[in-house]
Amino acid sequence: MRRLLFLLTLLLAASARADAPVSPGPLTQDAFVGAITRELVSHFNLEGDLQLELLRPWASPASLARDWQVVITEYPSVATAAMLLRCRVLADGEPSSDLTITLRAALWRDAWSARQPLAHQATFDPSLLEVRRVDLFRDRDALPAAVGDASYLFVRAVQAGRIVTWRDIARRPLVKKGDMVEVSAAEGSLVISMKALALQSGAQGEAVTLRNLESRKDFTAFVIDENRVQVRF
Numbered sequence: 138m139r140r141l142l143f144l145l146t147l148l149l150a151a152s153a154r155a156d157a158p159v160s161p162g163p164l165t166q167d168a169f170v171g172a173i174t175r176e177l178v179s180h181f182n183l184e185g186d187l188q189l190e191l192l193r194p195w196a197s198p199a200s201l202a203r204d205w206q207v208v209i210t211e212y213p214s215v216a217t218a219a220m221l222l223r224c225r226v227l228a229d230g231e232p233s234s235d236l237t238i239t240l241r242a243a244l245w246r247d248a249w250s251a252r253q254p255l256a257h258q259a260t261f262d263p264s265l266l267e268v269r270r271v272d273l274f275r276d277r278d279a280l281p282a283a284v285g286d287a288s289y290l291f292v293r294a295v296q297a298g299r300i301v302t303w304r305d306i307a308r309r310p311l312v313k314k315g316d317m318v319e320v321s322a323a324e325g326s327l328v329i330s331m332k333a334l335a336l337q338s339g340a341q342g343e344a345v346t347l348r349n350l351e352s353r354k355d356f357t358a359f360v361i362d363e364n365r366v367q368v369r370f
Contacts, residue, residue, distance in 0.1 A: 185246030202228035308340030
């Protein structure tokens, strides 16, 4: 019985605290930085852990409020390691102050690093790589660890320990220049196929130029598989 009364007392006390009105308070630096972090992530559709540092000492608005809101009114053209932006602070829904702030930013995300030397034209193999945390604002070309499979190959050699970049890889071409490929074209239930000469290489989904060997006319088709393309109307 005593235990039941004790638990009931705790529940009543917790309910009273939940229903108690929030006292007005200042806008803290942590709350301000958290608000603009969320705004920047949403506006630029950033993937990763965005960390911001104010380059000037923080001065909280003079007023107190129960509900603080921060709205960025002027964004930089792109998100970078150094940003200047303007924002409006609302205190309980009413304008409190307009601020111009400068930031130092880092966008941390997992990226691929070469575990061992990678040869030119080698197939992309995650077992030859390792994950490293990098700042994508500093290493903008770093290849995120969420990207990469056997459909890619290395277009240049990569030394052990180096971060893999977008410039290091490309889609493996399924059609190669100079090869004879099978061309298909469909319209409704009618399907036509023929052979043609590839005038350029292409990976899956890419458009390539081909030549009809009978008419000697060039046309464009899309790569759908190994040595197979499709004409789309």
